[in-house]
Amino acid sequence: MSISTFKKGVHPPYNKQLSQSKQIATIDQPEEITIPLQQHIGAPLKPVVEKGEEVKRGQLLADTDSFVAAPVHASLAGKVTAIEKVPSPQGGRVLAIKIDPAEEQKNDFFAASEKEPEDIAPDKIRQAVRKAGIVGMGGAMFPTHVKLSVPEDKEIDTLIINGAECEPYLTIDHRLMLEKSEKIVTGLRFLMRATGAERGIIGIEDNKPDAIKALKSATANFTDITVEITETKYPQGGEKMLIKALLDREVPVGGLPLDVGIVVNNVATAIAVAAAVNEGKPLIDRGLTITGEGINNPGNYQVPIGTPVAKIIEAAGGFTGEPGKVILGGPMMGQAQASIDVPVIKGTSGVLVLPKDKLESYSPAPCINCARCVDICPMSLVPTRLEKMAQKENLDLLEEFQVMNCIECGSCSYICPAQRPLVHYIRIGKAAVTARNKSEQGG
Amino acid sequence: MQSQDLVVTSSPHIREKTSVAEIMWTVSLSLLPVMLVATYVFGWRALVIIATSVVSCLLTEYIFLKIRNKEVTLTDGSAVVTGILLALTMPPEMPLWVVVIAAVVAITLGKQVFGGLGYNPFNPALVGRAFVTAAYPVLITTFTFDGQTAATPLNLKMMEGEMTAYWDLFIGNVPGSLGETSAFFVLLGAAILIYKGYLNWRIPAGMVSTVFILTWVLGHNPVFHLLAGSLLIGAFYYATDMVTTPVTALGRWIFGIGAGIFVVIIRLYGGYPEGVMYSILLMNMTVPLINKFTRPRSLGEVK
Numbered sequence: 001m002s003i004s005t006f007k008k009g010v011h012p013p014y015n016k017q018l019s020q021s022k023q024i025a026t027i028d029q030p031e032e033i034t035i036p037l038q039q040h041i042g043a044p045l046k047p048v049v050e051k052g053e054e055v056k057r058g059q060l061l062a063d064t065d066s067f068v069a070a071p072v073h074a075s076l077a078g079k080v081t082a083i084e085k086v087p088s089p090q091g092g093r094v095l096a097i098k099i100d101p102a103e104e105q106k107n108d109f110f111a112a113s114e115k116e117p118e119d120i121a122p123d124k125i126r127q128a129v130r131k132a133g134i135v136g137m138g139g140a141m142f143p144t145h146v147k148l149s150v151p152e153d154k155e156i157d158t159l160i161i162n163g164a165e166c167e168p169y170l171t172i173d174h175r176l177m178l179e180k181s182e183k184i185v186t187g188l189r190f191l192m193r194a195t196g197a198e199r200g201i202i203g204i205e206d207n208k209p210d211a212i213k214a215l216k217s218a219t220a221n222f223t224d225i226t227v228e229i230t231e232t233k234y235p236q237g238g239e240k241m242l243i244k245a246l247l248d249r250e251v252p253v254g255g256l257p258l259d260v261g262i263v264v265n266n267v268a269t270a271i272a273v274a275a276a277v278n279e280g281k282p283l284i285d286r287g288l289t290i291t292g293e294g295i296n297n298p299g300n301y302q303v304p305i306g307t308p309v310a311k312i313i314e315a316a317g318g319f320t321g322e323p324g325k326v327i328l329g330g331p332m333m334g335q336a337q338a339s340i341d342v343p344v345i346k347g348t349s350g351v352l353v354l355p356k357d358k359l360e361s362y363s364p365a366p367c368i369n370c371a372r373c374v375d376i377c378p379m380s381l382v383p384t385r386l387e388k389m390a391q392k393e394n395l396d397l398l399e400e401f402q403v404m405n406c407i408e409c410g411s412c413s414y415i416c417p418a419q420r421p422l423v424h425y426i427r428i429g430k431a432a433v434t435a436r437n438k439s440e441q442g443g
Numbered sequence: 444m445q446s447q448d449l450v451v452t453s454s455p456h457i458r459e460k461t462s463v464a465e466i467m468w469t470v471s472l473s474l475l476p477v478m479l480v481a482t483y484v485f486g487w488r489a490l491v492i493i494a495t496s497v498v499s500c501l502l503t504e505y506i507f508l509k510i511r512n513k514e515v516t517l518t519d520g521s522a523v524v525t526g527i528l529l530a531l532t533m534p535p536e537m538p539l540w541v542v543v544i545a546a547v548v549a550i551t552l553g554k555q556v557f558g559g560l561g562y563n564p565f566n567p568a569l570v571g572r573a574f575v576t577a578a579y580p581v582l583i584t585t586f587t588f589d590g591q592t593a594a595t596p597l598n599l600k601m602m603e604g605e606m607t608a609y610w611d612l613f614i615g616n617v618p619g620s621l622g623e624t625s626a627f628f629v630l631l632g633a634a635i636l637i638y639k640g641y642l643n644w645r646i647p648a649g650m651v652s653t654v655f656i657l658t659w660v661l662g663h664n665p666v667f668h669l670l671a672g673s674l675l676i677g678a679f680y681y682a683t684d685m686v687t688t689p690v691t692a693l694g695r696w697i698f699g700i701g702a703g704i705f706v707v708i709i710r711l712y713g714g715y716p717e718g719v720m721y722s723i724l725l726m727n728m729t730v731p732l733i734n735k736f737t738r739p740r741s742l743g744e745v746k
Contacts, residue, residue: 251742365462368561380741
């Protein structure tokens with residue numbers, strides 16, 4: 001079996017042994033859930049319920065007529081106690097609906113279909129995905145039905161399921177592949193049907209041999225689906241890296257995978273799609289990993305969307321000592337939180353707790369041109385120069401040096417011996433270029 | 444718990460452990476075999492020159508950082524590397540006061556006037572050496588060997604047409620500057636750095652192969668030109684100074700090949716028997732331009 005990969009990249013310590021053998025468990029019903037209305041990339045939603053209203057589990061809470069958006073639903077039945085702005089796990093404050101969960105949980109799912117994927121119209125699948133409010137659950141949170149709506153001038157030949165899980169510490173995708181392999185395959189078949197893709201590929205890093213085995217047996221009866229092994233290397237799970245590794249195609253700068261005939265979905269997203277079509281179930285819960293040296297019992301949990309992070313920390317036995325950082329996502333791209341009261345959202349793949357006594361403070365030294373960042377940048381950019389251009393706000397040079405092609409994987413900052421915050425400055429540079437181009441278009 | 448106790452910084456939240464200091468100290472340690480063989484061949488005076496150079500570089504760096512009101516960063520090891528590299532360009536009988544002057548010039552004009560570590564365009568050790576070559580041309584070309592004044596292999600070849608045995612060149616049993624004698628021990632140290640990933644192999648590969656091929660094509664002895672003089676130590680240690688060399692893979696090839704061409708021009712058609720130092724300094728000048736024009740093709744980019 002050949003092992004494919006992309007050029008460059010880094011090998012951070014993976015630390016997956018903390019939680020990879022722990023079965024996905026459930027937690028006690030939280031005392032309150034908070035559903036932010038912005039859990040997707042796209043147009044804002046408007047609430048369709050009012051304060052004081054009783055809602056059922058799965059009931060629509062907020063929606064919009066815009067195409068690029070994903071509605072949100074009640075993840076638990078109960079009473080709407082407030083519609084107000086709350087701190088967002090993505091930073092800033094967002095409008096959210098708070099629910100006081102009821103003891104008795106009644107479901108309000110939409111119409112389900114027991115049919116085989118081949119017997120359902122592609123449009124019906126897309127409608128179910130839109131209705132269920134499914135977004136990319138690997139963290140990007142782009143509305144999935146938009147990805148599945150292929151423009152007329154494009155043709156999709158391959159649907160890739162991303163099971164690389166290259167972020168250190170995180171193991172939820174690994175567990176899902178072991179425990180819900182059949183559902184992943186069902187979801188993949190719906191996704192193939194919806195996009196017209198003739199073949200499906202499940203890409204998994206070679207550090208998860210049991211997941212590879214499970215999915216190989218789950219796909220044994222499908223000649224159009226294969227399981228491919230990729231090298232364990234960060235950021236192998238980046239969409240563009242995975243496409244390069246599996247099919248040797250390059251997504252054009254500023255383009256999308258569909259420009260090269262591909263749609264990529266995360267394993268959790270595939271499961272959500274299967275649940276939406278087969279059970280009429282909206283995206284109201286998700287699996288995540290809670291881990292890190294700062295947590296007593298690292299593990300994997302299935303939790304309702306809107307569960308406070310504090311509740312999951314409690315379920316995992318609490319902090320080992322004084323926590324230093326609480327990160328939503330993995331250590332390479334995750335977001336450090338100022339408070340543990342923020343809710344889990346559709347894109348939350350993990351809660352990583354690093355203890356205070358193990359936090360290192362970094363004092364950047366001058367760049368010595370060692371070029372380690374250049375040698376490992378998976379997008380073949382020149383991070384050391386981009387950093388300087390961003391500091392000098394030289395927007396023309398930034399664009400010439402393809403700053404917008406940066407996927408913000410953080411490998412450059414990780415590898416820098418001078419401990420320079422390279423990707424931090426590059427993000428600032430990207431934002432400045434985007435802002436300028438917008439204002440030029442507007443004016 | 445108090446939520447304000449949590450540290451909030453942007454990702455990534457983990458870092459690889461290698462530091463600038465670790466790189467610099469590893470480079471220094473990898474030069475240990477070369478320094479030891481210099482001591483063996485030239486006697487204790489080699490060690491005195493190295494010690495004088497290192498201490499002078501550290502002192503100059505300290506004074507300058509104090510004057511500039513900057514944090515004193517002697518532990519980053521960069522001044523030590525400069526001190527060792529500078530000493531290795533000196534002949535064994537070089538008066539110590541000249542070594543001190545060379546060190547002061549290397550650190551001040553070669554490094555601190557540009558803003559210190561990371562900002563200098565020229566290899567500081569070679570700036571010091573170039574100054575001495577210009578100011579004390581006789582002292583820098585007076586070599587003693589076994590207690591007698593002797594000509595270097597390149598000089599012998601240029602003036603008398605006389606060849607030195609390959610084995611003596613390889614093992615270092617020849618007159619010359621402290622560091623330019625033994626090909627074997629230079630390669631040993633460089634191998635360690637390449638293994639650790641602290642040395643851009645493309646630069647020495649480009650430089651050495653260019654000299655080899657060009658001298659061969661032009662009807663000279665390529666093996667002699669490869670082993671004699673400071674080509675190997677220059678290619679592996681001076682031409683690979685990270686601060687003063689290109690950051691792109693293609694740029695490193697261009698830098699190495701360019702330096703190799705200059706070496707051949709100076710050695711075969713110039714007034715000096717040796718041209719490694721000037722060839723590297725000349726290529727240092729081209730680094731900003733090389734970096735600008737060798738930007739790699741980004742993934743998905745159609746050039």
